[in-house]
Amino acid sequence: MSAGSVGAVFSAAHDEFALWSGRLWRPLGEILTTVSRPEPGERVLDACCGAGASALPAARAVGPAGVVHAVDLAERLVEQGAREAEALGLAQAQFTTGDVLAHDGGPYDVVQSAYGVFFFPDLDEGARTLVGKLRPGGRFVVSSWLAGGMSRIVPVGRAAALPERPELAGQEGRPNASERVDTADKLTGWLSSLGLDEVTVRQVRYTQPLHPDDAWTFLLGAAMRGFVAGLEPDALERVRVRFLDGLREAGIDELDATSLIGTGYRPGV
Ligand SMILES: C[S@@+](CC[C@H](N)C(=O)[O-])C[C@H]1O[C@@H](n2cnc3c(N)ncnc32)[C@H](O)[C@@H]1O
Incomplete structure (x- = not known):
């Protein structure tokens, strides 16, 4: 997906994304921050x-x-x-809409990204841009999905949408950047290839029951929403039915969001 379409898909996904905040994005974001450990004043x-x-x-x-x-x-x-930062009185949180790769700021003590870097048009170039925003000795912390978890759902969503969106056919089997960082060894190697020191990777097991109704809001609240963007309601309903059938056939009745959190330090202190 281009930067424009990634932003448009996630922006349109806002309502369903919010439904998954409490049980997915927020807890995993909190956990990422227990690893990046920002300190007062950073x-x-x-x-x-x-x-x-x-x-x-x-x-x-x-x-x-x-x-x-x-x-x-x-x-x-x-x-x-x-809005939430304001309600919580966290004036130090400054939210900006835009491409983070074009963000002009830094140097930073910490650059962190939860489940984001694999959307960059070029994973390596994008990550190097982010690392370049760190001060020497600053830490780069990213999370990704462990292989065999979240990635099992995506092909089911794509297959369900395919009859309505034949152009998705060409995307099957295409190398996906998330697969380059979906094991501890791969993530370690990738962070090291960025020139970072003291690379460590932790695995966080995170699963939960997945009711079919919730599975559908998950599809609509994540990048898979791109598979169904612009479909008319009747076509959308056909995708929903095929998606739920596909999950049943694949035996997927839990959301396995088991994650990897990798850390490395920019050399130079
Ligand atoms: C799976 S969501 C994760 C969001 C958040 N980090 C969380 O854990 O809840 C991925 C996010 O990456 C954003 N994204 C992808 N490429 C981006 C870029 N170049 N600049 C800024 N945001 C980007 C998308 O808009 C989307 O909101």
């Missing part, structure tokens, strides 16, 4: 911040003497994060 860039799942805990951690620049392409998610 400067943090939260890249691909969505509605602030990891930016808001980071803002609490840095306190009023610090700052968190939270940047995302999806305008409606950013608005939601900004």
